[in-house]
Amino acid sequence: MAVFTEVPEDIARELLARLGLGELRELRGIQGGIENTNYFATTEHDGRPSHWVLTLFERLGHDQLPFYLHLMKHLASRGIPVPDPQADRAGDILHTVCGKPAAVVNRLPGHSELAPTAAHCASVGEMLARMHLAARGFDRSQPNLRGLAWWNETVPVVLPFVEPAQAALLRAELAFQNHVAASSAWAALPRGPVHADLFRDNVMFEDGALTGFFDFYFAGVDSWLFDLAVCLNDWCIDLASGAHDPVRFDAFVRAYARVRPLASAERQLLPAMLRAGALRFWVSRLWDFHLPREAALLKPHDPAHFERVLRGRIAHPVSA
Numbered sequence: 001m002a003v004f005t006e007v008p009e010d011i012a013r014e015l016l017a018r019l020g021l022g023e024l025r026e027l028r029g030i031q032g033g034i035e036n037t038n039y040f041a042t043t044e045h046d047g048r049p050s051h052w053v054l055t056l057f058e059r060l061g062h063d064q065l066p067f068y069l070h071l072m073k074h075l076a077s078r079g080i081p082v083p084d085p086q087a088d089r090a091g092d093i094l095h096t097v098c099g100k101p102a103a104v105v106n107r108l109p110g111h112s113e114l115a116p117t118a119a120h121c122a123s124v125g126e127m128l129a130r131m132h133l134a135a136r137g138f139d140r141s142q143p144n145l146r147g148l149a150w151w152n153e154t155v156p157v158v159l160p161f162v163e164p165a166q167a168a169l170l171r172a173e174l175a176f177q178n179h180v181a182a183s184s185a186w187a188a189l190p191r192g193p194v195h196a197d198l199f200r201d202n203v204m205f206e207d208g209a210l211t212g213f214f215d216f217y218f219a220g221v222d223s224w225l226f227d228l229a230v231c232l233n234d235w236c237i238d239l240a241s242g243a244h245d246p247v248r249f250d251a252f253v254r255a256y257a258r259v260r261p262l263a264s265a266e267r268q269l270l271p272a273m274l275r276a277g278a279l280r281f282w283v284s285r286l287w288d289f290h291l292p293r294e295a296a297l298l299k300p301h302d303p304a305h306f307e308r309v310l311r312g313r314i315a316h317p318v319s320a
């Protein structure tokens with residue numbers, strides 16, 4: 001369940017009115033999600049209903065949130081279908097509700113496509129490239145807080161909890177990724193703000209058409225190739241085995257590259273970056289599983305899934 005903080009209706013009504021979004025007609029807690037409190041809100045404005053999502057941030061604070069919310073606003077203003085944080089009269093998009101940082105964004109229509117076809121993958125690939133290009137002029141910067149520095153910090157913390165063969169793989173892969181990060185090809189990778197967590201459950205479709213990306217709360221500045229690799233590791237594999245799916249993979253990469261052709265350093269490093277993407281989520285899932293923070297809020301995902309994906313990408317490297 002994902003209402004960790006109950007929001008009284010009169011508090012939500014006052015906020016939505018203050019943002020100029022109309023009169024609250026319905027407020028309903030959202031069951032999905034494990035990080036934040038989310039409500040769907042419907043308001044009526046000039047006789048017409050509009051649909052919003054009210055989020056109370058349970059983990060993130062005022063330090064990191066402006067980067068995520070302003071990035072969403074920047075992308076939305078450039079025609080990328082992402083939730084657009086709503087401002088008050090003073091222009092603020094980060095609010096406070098029940099003592100927690102909060103935002104109100106437009107509700108994207110549709111639903112997640114948890115069994116994507118090649119056509120869905122092509123739509124996500126195309127929009128991912130458009131999003132990377134649209135984020136170029138964004139004037140705030142925050143590193144990917146789940147990037148290489150975090151893996152170096154966190155791998156030693158999770159090692160005591162895993163089997164010897166897993167510990168050997170974690171150490172070897174971390175050494176490999178540090179080696180890659182010292183290469184001239186890595187330094188040549190184009191960078192910018194990236195989503196960094198664009199899994200199947202963070203994209204909406206309606207009648208087969210992509211209606212938006214959401215959940216930007218792991219976004220940060222990193223290589224565009226890392227973002228692509230994170231997507232390919234989720235959208236273009238068989239979830240049960242972790243095996244690469246060449247048809248969905250080709251559809252995703254071709255659609256991405258039609259909008260933004262891959263540089264030669266990116267083609268060269270894609271196999272290594274697919275391993276990096278798998279390592280990132282194996283480590284974070286191990287960390288959530290063995291060292292739960294605020295345990296009541298977290299239902300950790302299965303770490304073994306990304307161990308399988310990593311072993312698969314090492315045994316069978318995939319190129320674009």
Ligand SMILES: Nc1ncnc2c1ncn2[C@@H]1O[C@H](COP(=O)(O)OP(=O)(O)OP(=O)(O)O)[C@@H](O)[C@H]1O
Pocket residue numbers: 002030032033034035036037038053083105106107108109201214215
């Ligand atoms: N802007 C939006 N438009 C439509 N639905 C949304 C929007 N934001 C969130 N949702 C719905 O709320 C659910 C929970 O949101 P989200 O995935 O962001 O949860 P979370 O707890 O913040 O993060 P996590 O995915 O890490 O568990 C989503 O699965 C989606 O159904």
Ligand SMILES: N[C@@H](CCO)C(=O)O
Pocket residue numbers: 197199281284285301
């Ligand atoms: N996408 C992440 C969860 C955090 O959003 C995972 O599958 O581990």
